[in-house]
Amino acid sequence: MDKHSTIPFEVRSPSIAGMGAFAINLIRAGDVVIEYIGEGISKEESLRRCIDGNNYIFQINDEFDIDGSIEANLARFINHSCAPNAEAQLDGEHVWIIALRDIAPGEEITFNYGYDLDDYREHPCNCGAPNCFGYILAEEFWSVATKPDAQLSHPPSQPEQEQFAASPSD
Numbered sequence: 001m002d003k004h005s006t007i008p009f010e011v012r013s014p015s016i017a018g019m020g021a022f023a024i025n026l027i028r029a030g031d032v033v034i035e036y037i038g039e040g041i042s043k044e045e046s047l048r049r050c051i052d053g054n055n056y057i058f059q060i061n062d063e064f065d066i067d068g069s070i071e072a073n074l075a076r077f078i079n080h081s082c083a084p085n086a087e088a089q090l091d092g093e094h095v096w097i098i099a100l101r102d103i104a105p106g107e108e109i110t111f112n113y114g115y116d117l118d119d120y121r122e123h124p125c126n127c128g129a130p131n132c133f134g135y136i137l138a139e140e141f142w143s144v145a146t147k148p149d150a151q152l153s154h155p156p157s158q159p160e161q162e163q164f165a166a167s168p169s170d
């Protein structure tokens, strides 16, 4: 896989969610987009930061994780998508963001954040992909997890309430 000597994207908005990373030039399938770097932290510290709501932590191995919420980690601007064009690959103690297909100039770069089943309901997804699962969740869990619209498939007596509300008052 080829590695870019410079950052192949620019950070700007609007995007799927706040700031996003947009390809400057064509990025070929299989290319390294960028390394996801961060502060090496112990499992105990990682758990503490996750409970504090830090969403930038990558599990590396049984010994340590990395916290990507540092200024130098430009990969933190890459948004999650349920139909991503890149993916995070763990290589030893390094995390590489790799293009899954050719990414055209101006296209937003995304990868699946790969959250597990523990607390995915706290992370709604609005990525806009036709197959959007509705939560930020690793695709391997989609078949066993509950989609948000599944909870709305039997709306509780909604038509009756609308009848009351529809009575004219003027």
Ligand SMILES: [Zn+2]
Pocket (backbone or CB within 6 Å): 081, 082, 083, 125, 126, 127, 128, 129, 131, 132, 133, 134, 135
């Ligand atoms: Zn989505």
